[in-house]
C-alpha cells in the first residue's frame with residue numbers, strides 16, 4: 505500500500521445536513537475486472553470512470569508485472585493486453601495490499617497459465633482465508649504453497665494443461681466464482697460453476713462483453729454458469745458506473761442526518777448489488793431513483809435521498825449477498841432507528857477486511873449504541889433518531905478496514921461528542937474522495 509507509515513486518526517463530528525449533488529467513484533468490482541480482462545485482450549481496451557483506489561491500482565500493477573501495458577491518458581485508461589494464455593511470469597512478488605478481490609481473481613487467472621507467482625499482502629489480507637480458491641484451482645491443476653491456514657504470503661504455479669472442472673460453490677462468494685471462471689478462460693473445454701445463492705454477476709456480464717463463450721442457466725433457483733476455453737477476448741470500451749457500495753455511506757448519512765436532501769449521481773443498481781436500497785426502504789428511508797438507465801452494460805440511476813425517520817426491521821438473510829459490503833453502514837442506520845434491527849446469516853462478514861461483526865459491535869458500543877453480537881449477525885436497539893453519545897476520549901479501532909472507518913465516520917455525523925477513528929488511511933483502498941465528498945455535501 506502507498507500509505508504513510510503512521511496511522512492517521514480523525515474525529516468526525518455532528519455536521520450540517522447533506523445537500524447538493526455528488527458523484528461517487530467507479531465501482532470497485534467492475535474496475536478490477538475491466539483491468540484484468542483488458543489485460544487479456546489483444547488490442548486497446550479503453551476504460552472511463554475507473555476507480556483509482558489502492559485496491560484497483562494493485563490489480564493494475566500485477567497485470568503490468570505479467571506483461572500488460574496499462575496507462576492513463578487524461579481521464580481515460582488505456583490497456584493493451586497480452587492475449588489469453590499470454591501472461592508472463594512476474595519477476596517479483598505481487599503485492600496485493602489490502603485487496604482480497606485482486607488476490608483471489610488473479611489466483612484464478614494464473615491457475616491456468618504455466619507461470620509461478622508469489623502473492624503478499626498487508627496485515628489484514630494476510631489473515632484472510634485463501635483455501636476457498638486454492639481448493640477449486642488445485643482441481644484445475646494449479647499447485648500452491650500457502651502460509652499456515654491457507655493464507656498469504658503464498659506461492660503458486662499454474663497448470664500447464666489445465667483441466668476443466670464443474671464446481672459447486674460452498675460459500676456465496678463472487679470472488680470464488682470469478683476465480684474459477686477466469687481460470688476457465690485458458691482451459692480447453694467447458695468449466696462450470698454452480699451457484700446455489702446468486703452473487704454479483706459483473707464477471708459474467710463483462711466476460712460476455714469481451715466475447716467469451718459464456719452461458720448462464722437458472723435451475724431450481726441455482727445459477728449454473730458455463731464458460732468455454734480457450735477464449736479469445738476482444739478489446740472493449742468500458743464506462744464504469746458509480747459504486748453502490750461507496751454510495752451506501754451517503755445513502756445512510758442523508759437518511760439519518762436531519763434536514764438532508766442529497767442527489768447521488770450515476771449509482772450502479774445491478775440487482776445483485778442493490779440490497780441496501782431495498783432494506784433502507786423497508787426501514788422507511790426515502791430513496792427515489794431518478795432517470796434509471798443503462799450505463800456500461802449495467803443498470804444505473806441517480807439516487808435522491810432525503811432524511812426520514814427509520815424503523816428497525818428483521819433483515820432477510822436472503823438479501824445478504826446483494827449487500828454484503830454494506831452491513832457496516834446499515835448497522836449505523838439501525839443504531840439510529842426506532843426499535844430493534846436483527847441481522848442474521850452474516851458469517852461471511854467475519855472474513856472480510858476485518859471481522860466486521862466484532863469490529864462493528866465494538867465500535868458502535870464505544871460510540872454509545874446498544875448492540876448485541878450474535879454468532880452470525882448483530883442485534884441493534886436504535887435511539888429512535890436521538891444522537892449517539894459518540895466516543896469522547898476513546899478511539900474506534902478500524903482494523904485496517906476501509907468500510908469500518910467510513911461507517912463510523914457516518915456515525916460521527918449523528919453523535920454528540922463526535923466519533924474518533926484510529927486511522928483514516930484504509931479509506932483510500934476503495935474511496936479516496938470520501939472525506940472530500942463528505943465535507944462538500946455537509947457545506948452546500
Ligand code: S3P
Nearest residue numbers: 533605676677678679680828829
Ligand atoms: C467482490 C466480492 C465480495 C465483496 C468484495 C468484492 C468481488 O467478496 O465482499 O468486496 O468483486 O467479487 P466475496 O466474494 O468474498 O463475498
